[in-house]
Every structure is written in structure tokens, then in C-alpha cells.
Amino acid sequence: MIQQLKQFHRYQRKFSSQSTLEVVLKSYAGVGNKVDPTIFETRSVPQDEDSFFQPIEKGHIKLKTIALSVDPFMRCMLDPDHPQLGEYLEPLKLNEPLHGGGIGHVIESDHKDFPVNSIVVAPFLGYPWQTNCVLNAADSQLNLRLATLKHRPTLDLGTLGLPGATSWFCMLKAGKPKPNDTVVISGAAGACGSLAGQLAKKVAGSKNVVGICGTDEKCQLLTTYLGFDHAVNYNSRTFHEDLINATKNQGIDVYMDNVGGDVSESVLTMVNENARVPICGQISEYDNDIKYSDLISEMGVQSASTRKLLKDKNVNRFRFLVLDYAHDFEKAAQELAALVIHNIILVPETVDIGFDVGNAFCDMMTGANVGKALVLVHPDYNIGGSHWVAEGTKEMIIKVKDSNNNVSRVWRW
Numbered sequence: 001m002i003q004q005l006k007q008f009h010r011y012q013r014k015f016s017s018q019s020t021l022e023v024v025l026k027s028y029a030g031v032g033n034k035v036d037p038t039i040f041e042t043r044s045v046p047q048d049e050d051s052f053f054q055p056i057e058k059g060h061i062k063l064k065t066i067a068l069s070v071d072p073f074m075r076c077m078l079d080p081d082h083p084q085l086g087e088y089l090e091p092l093k094l095n096e097p098l099h100g101g102g103i104g105h106v107i108e109s110d111h112k113d114f115p116v117n118s119i120v121v122a123p124f125l126g127y128p129w130q131t132n133c134v135l136n137a138a139d140s141q142l143n144l145r146l147a148t149l150k151h152r153p154t155l156d157l158g159t160l161g162l163p164g165a166t167s168w169f170c171m172l173k174a175g176k177p178k179p180n181d182t183v184v185i186s187g188a189a190g191a192c193g194s195l196a197g198q199l200a201k202k203v204a205g206s207k208n209v210v211g212i213c214g215t216d217e218k219c220q221l222l223t224t225y226l227g228f229d230h231a232v233n234y235n236s237r238t239f240h241e242d243l244i245n246a247t248k249n250q251g252i253d254v255y256m257d258n259v260g261g262d263v264s265e266s267v268l269t270m271v272n273e274n275a276r277v278p279i280c281g282q283i284s285e286y287d288n289d290i291k292y293s294d295l296i297s298e299m300g301v302q303s304a305s306t307r308k309l310l311k312d313k314n315v316n317r318f319r320f321l322v323l324d325y326a327h328d329f330e331k332a333a334q335e336l337a338a339l340v341i342h343n344i345i346l347v348p349e350t351v352d353i354g355f356d357v358g359n360a361f362c363d364m365m366t367g368a369n370v371g372k373a374l375v376l377v378h379p380d381y382n383i384g385g386s387h388w389v390a391e392g393t394k395e396m397i398i399k400v401k402d403s404n405n406n407v408s409r410v411w412r413w
């Protein structure tokens, strides 16, 4: 934490604290490439060009950014011709600030629903990667809302936001785990996976919940703190055998697929009769030149014998899209909030302090996060006299390799 605060203060010195910093897309990532952090550029906005320092327009709000969300879906927005664009995502423009989910503190308002001092959340898209910003609160596409728990606003980007809804509907409504089921989740230590596993165990009561993730430390976290029965490291040479052992050789009834690729090829060889396989994401393929519809099609499974197995066993492997459940988000968020408040589910977050949003995105894509990956832009921001980090929030500094090589970061819940 201290190291990260020092980094944050270096940022503050580099750019006058008055001015707005923003992260723009300097060049496209290139389909087929891993995202290189140098495609992002942090720059200071000249005050005379900065709408934050102009008189406020009708229906607009001025915000100090508290936190920004970095999410896998943004990968395809980094190329104008990315094959996985479409439906609801547009490519980002060069030399303009990136945007995604974000939270800000309103310091000036011309909208009655978002008064001065309120904490506002843009849960999905449209919050610019800027330290100060102006939003048109009347724009319904931003889906702006007030933070659910003012003392812990980042929950609205994770458990009470899209990742929470994704885990809730993908696991409980699409996967439909039953008490006698063996449930497997890939990307299990991430924002969606870490919640989905807890829901399978603590809400559905499934007898064996197995997480798959990329390091032994993450495996340990899943079983020690989050209630997974077993966790398996897909980078281990014995991954396939380890997964057979973790499922106790009883096959798999529900597989929430967050990653695709070789990991899922292995998992799918172990499915039981009538298994449910909601395809939530395919992060292992997001850098690649493949259409999403091809990945999730029957032929997206590489092995012919596995394709036959899925047919013979009447396995339901299907696309899951959280936006299909938008009408029920609020209900799910209420249920999730109750589980959080009563400490039934834990909500890990990986918090990068400062404004290194491009690096935080790259780190998330390569597995440096546990739980929701966030950038905390104003870590010491004071709201109405009280610090917003809730009392009792547990923090743990863990060394993980990131793109700067071995910087420690804060995990907390």
C-alpha cells in the first residue's frame, strides 16, 4: 500500500493537482497481439480546454473520479476491426480518453437525481478514464445511478454491478446447480468467477465446487477464504489429472466457462449426462482473430471426440449474456447486497492506487488480479467527513507479478 501511495503522489507531483489527467488510446492493440501498455498514454488536459473548468451545462454533473473499472470486454474495443466487436460494443477512438465503468463524487450538479456530494456510478460504459470529468446525467445510455453503499462505492463496479449480476444469473439461472452437483468454474479467482463459486456453494449448496485459476496462491485463496471445495492451477503440468482428482472422478454437472481454449477443452472431456455449460466468456481468445460466434459454436470445441461426447451426453453448452437479464438486475443486486452485508459472501478486489489505468488493464488480462480489478484514483478521498473504506474491510498485500515485474498490490474484502 505504501509503495502504491508513493506512486500516486509521484503522479500528483508530475501533473498539477488542479489539472485533469486522462488516459487516451495512442495506437490500436492489433488483433493477434497481447495488449502492450504503451498503447495507452496519460496526459494532462490544458485547463482552457477542460470542460471540468467551464460553467456546467443543463442536465450535467461534474465529478471527481473515485475509481475506474478495468474489464476483459474492453479488449475488443482496442481494435477498430476486432472480430468480437458488435452487438453492444463500439471500438474506441485514437487520441480520445478510454471509457468504461467508473465511480465519481459529484462536486457540481445540474441534475436533481445526482446532487452535490452524491456518489455516482456508471456501471458499464461511458465513464471516461479521467481524474475529473463532466457527464451528461440525462443520457440514459450511461445508466447512471447512485452508489448502493456510500461507504463502499466500489462494490457497484463488482458484486453489486455487472460482475455480480453476471455471476448471479450465469451460475444460478443458467447453470442451475443442484445440491448433488459437481460444479466447475474457470477464471475462478476473478471478479465473476470468485462470486459464482461462492454462490454455487453458499446459495445453491452444491456438494463439490471446483475453481480453476492460474496460480497456486490463487488456488489457496479460493479454498481458504472463499469456500471452494477444491481449486486447480491450469498452469500446472498435472492440470488434467488434478481436475479429475478434484471432481473425485464423478464428472461435471455444471461448467461456467469464463476462459475457453485449452482449459475448457480439458474440462469438457469430463462432463456428465445433461450437464449445463453456460459460456460466460472466452478470455484466452480475446487477443485472437476469431469471431465470438465461432468460439461458442459446436466447432469451437476443437476435439472431435469431445464434440461427440457432448452430443451423446445431451450436454447443453450455450452462450450466456448478462444483458439478457437486465430487467432483473436490481433484484439480484439486492440479494447480493444482503449476502455481502451478512458476510456470507466475500468480495475480493484488487486495487491499483494511482492513475495507471492502462497497466492495470494489461495486468488484469494477464491474471494479476483476484476478484474485481479496479483503479483507485482518489484513495484518500473524503466523503462527507468519513473515509469511504468501510471499517472492518480486510486488506492483504500480496506479491504478484505484474507488467512492472513484481509490484505488490492490495487485495481486500
Ligand code: NAP
Residues within 6 Å of the ligand: 071, 072, 073, 162, 163, 166, 187, 188, 189, 190, 191, 192, 193, 212, 213, 214, 215, 218, 258, 259, 261, 263, 279, 280, 281, 282, 283, 284, 285, 320, 321, 322, 323, 364, 365, 366, 367, 368, 369, 370, 371, 372, 373
Ligand atoms: P477477471 O476474471 O476478474 O479477470 C480476468 C482473468 O482471466 C485473469 O485474472 C486471469 O486469471 C484469467 N485469464 C487471462 N488469460 C487467461 C487464459 N489465457 N486462460 C485462462 N485464464 C485466463 O474478469 P471478469 O470481469 O470476472 O470476467 C471473466 C470472464 O467473464 C471474461 O471472459 C469476461 O469476458 C466474461 N464476462 C462475460 C459477461 C457476459 O455477459 N457473458 C459479463 C461479464 C464478464 P488467471 O490467473 O486465472 O489466469
